[in-house]
Amino acid sequence: MVLVAFWSSNIQERFISWDFLGYYLYLPLLFNFNDIGLENYHEVLNIINQYQLSDTFYQVHPTPENGRHVIQYTIGIALLLMPFYFIGYGFAAIFDYPLDGFSLPFQIAIFYGCLVYIILGLFLLRKLLLKFFNDKITFVCLLILTISTNYFAHAFLSGLIIHLLLFFLITLCVLLCYTIFEESKTNHIKWLIVSLAILALCRATEIIILLIPLILLLKNKQYKLIDWIKTNYKEIIKGILFAIPFIIIQLLYWKYTSGSFITNPYQSSMEEMLLFHPHLLEILFSFRKGWLIYTPVVLLFFFGIFFGVKNNNKWALAIGIFVIVNIYILSCWSSWWYATSFSNRAFLQSYPVLIIALGWLIQKVTEKKPALYLVILFAGACISLNLFQTWQYKKGIIHPDRMTKDYYLKVFGKTAIPDQAEELLLIDRNADALGLFNEKELVKIKEFELNFVTDTTPQGLELNKSRSFSPAINQTYNKLSSNYFLWFRISGEVYFQDSLPKISLVATSKHKKKPYKYYGLDIEKSKLQLQADKWNYIEHIYLSPELILPSDEFTAYFWLREEPKVFIKNLKVEVFE
Numbered sequence: 001m002v003l004v005a006f007w008s009s010n011i012q013e014r015f016i017s018w019d020f021l022g023y024y025l026y027l028p029l030l031f032n033f034n035d036i037g038l039e040n041y042h043e044v045l046n047i048i049n050q051y052q053l054s055d056t057f058y059q060v061h062p063t064p065e066n067g068r069h070v071i072q073y074t075i076g077i078a079l080l081l082m083p084f085y086f087i088g089y090g091f092a093a094i095f096d097y098p099l100d101g102f103s104l105p106f107q108i109a110i111f112y113g114c115l116v117y118i119i120l121g122l123f124l125l126r127k128l129l130l131k132f133f134n135d136k137i138t139f140v141c142l143l144i145l146t147i148s149t150n151y152f153a154h155a156f157l158s159g160l161i162i163h164l165l166l167f168f169l170i171t172l173c174v175l176l177c178y179t180i181f182e183e184s185k186t187n188h189i190k191w192l193i194v195s196l197a198i199l200a201l202c203r204a205t206e207i208i209i210l211l212i213p214l215i216l217l218l219k220n221k222q223y224k225l226i227d228w229i230k231t232n233y234k235e236i237i238k239g240i241l242f243a244i245p246f247i248i249i250q251l252l253y254w255k256y257t258s259g260s261f262i263t264n265p266y267q268s269s270m271e272e273m274l275l276f277h278p279h280l281l282e283i284l285f286s287f288r289k290g291w292l293i294y295t296p297v298v299l300l301f302f303f304g305i306f307f308g309v310k311n312n313n314k315w316a317l318a319i320g321i322f323v324i325v326n327i328y329i330l331s332c333w334s335s336w337w338y339a340t341s342f343s344n345r346a347f348l349q350s351y352p353v354l355i356i357a358l359g360w361l362i363q364k365v366t367e368k369k370p371a372l373y374l375v376i377l378f379a380g381a382c383i384s385l386n387l388f389q390t391w392q393y394k395k396g397i398i399h400p401d402r403m404t405k406d407y408y409l410k411v412f413g414k415t416a417i418p419d420q421a422e423e424l425l426l427i428d429r430n431a432d433a434l435g436l437f438n439e440k441e442l443v444k445i446k447e448f449e450l451n452f453v454t455d456t457t458p459q460g461l462e463l464n465k466s467r468s469f470s471p472a473i474n475q476t477y478n479k480l481s482s483n484y485f486l487w488f489r490i491s492g493e494v495y496f497q498d499s500l501p502k503i504s505l506v507a508t509s510k511h512k513k514k515p516y517k518y519y520g521l522d523i524e525k526s527k528l529q530l531q532a533d534k535w536n537y538i539e540h541i542y543l544s545p546e547l548i549l550p551s552d553e554f555t556a557y558f559w560l561r562e563e564p565k566v567f568i569k570n571l572k573v574e575v576f577e
Helices: 002-009 018-024 026-031 041-051 076-094 104-132 135-148 151-158 161-181 186-202 204-219 225-231 233-258 280-285 298-310 314-331 345-365 369-394 405-411
Strands: 060-063 068-071 444-450 461-463 473-476 487-495 502-511 514-522 535-543 553-562 566-576
Touching: 018 026, 018 076, 018 161, 026 076, 068 233, 076 104, 076 161, 076 186, 104 135, 104 161, 104 345, 135 151, 135 345, 135 369, 151 161, 151 345, 151 369, 161 186, 161 204, 161 345, 186 204, 186 233, 204 225, 204 314, 204 345, 225 233, 280 314, 298 314, 298 345, 298 369, 314 345, 345 369, 444 473, 473 566, 487 502, 487 553, 502 535, 514 535, 514 553, 553 566
Parallel strands: none
Antiparallel strands: 060 068, 444 566, 461 566, 473 553, 487 535, 487 566, 502 514, 502 553
């Protein structure tokens, strides 16, 4: 009831927005626009801009070969939302709202559809915990989960929907595992396989939940893995046959939009899985988004796993291995801080697994009063801290993305942001670089220049139709500095005759030769006062992006986008920190 009240008081006309828009987009493209390949890109973009659902259309990426666009996210969430989409469609038709998939009836239907899944997730979690524990321990576990972790911030306040839907699916998978392996309900095997398939189609990395049934099988003393498969092959085949249609839908979509049955939908974005470059310390202990910094109650969950493994509990071993692998996988994502959230939102969907370990700890400490009092004291402190810091997050005192240790300590326990405290936050990479650049407070650490004036080109380098790009200045970031961010001043001189040429002074970063954070100063669109038949000095400021890897490259060059020809010289890059 409390959850319903919170949600109903926060209903939004732009609920389907940002990342969630990308997961949902399959439905309106298929049923409203009849354009699953998004060939009429600007028609959909105009509607998204009309409803102000996203500042940019980053959720899709073009396929130049066929004029189509690939949605960055897989189809699983759209499958879950489909029943509520059709409810919204019906109300939109009845009350004469636009049938575009984004008008108010669609927003409300999807809003309450997500609430249904959140309530189902908690209901199934209670049912799962009661398989392991009595009513009292189950109640305490649920209480600690909902008010001492970042579940509270995101289920009750900010509505990070994707993680809450994954929470529901993972709870369902673990509950099915229990009924299969502890209650011998082998007819549930097919539903477990289908649930795993949909979970993988929501977010591929979540398939690591499969570790739990695999370890339970391997640790089972009653039968060997092969014998179990032989005994239950009919249910396994049924599950695979039920799951295949969902997988085929995704493969056919990729084939239609990208030309390949298997594609990496993130290939055009700045995000990537870097399995050999984990950010383990950052994801657990950093003040930016460290899970244990902002959600310290998780330590109790870890102690529960320890005691469970010590008692030779096969479930504890399965959960322990899952947790280790999960932490590692999540730390390997290039954007390990997972955008705006309170604490680290990527762990939200793993709580249905971890909460079982908390129950084991509570069982253990009830045998020893001093330990019980210690756990109660620590849990109480975590609840108080979580509720207060969630309030701070809601009020903007805890920043959703740019926290630092110094800023955290400055606002700790505060009900307002102290004067000048915001200067301690991480730099705002979305702000205007020129407005933030202050050379007096910086130190120039490097300088690179290409003159372009030689004996054969005394007038400078000519750019024309046959040579539209100048030679570039290229430097890898790890050879420049280990600083969190760098400033670049890119400058050069341009000579032209008659009309103003369409030439850009470009700065960009590259990962595996793919550009990101591209910025080109188009001189014909700038406010620079340029004159024909003279050398004109131009410059712009570039702030380095969040690097995918330190070995990424900075590049600067001139680009003549359209004739008439121009001459250029003195391309210079100055690096500041």
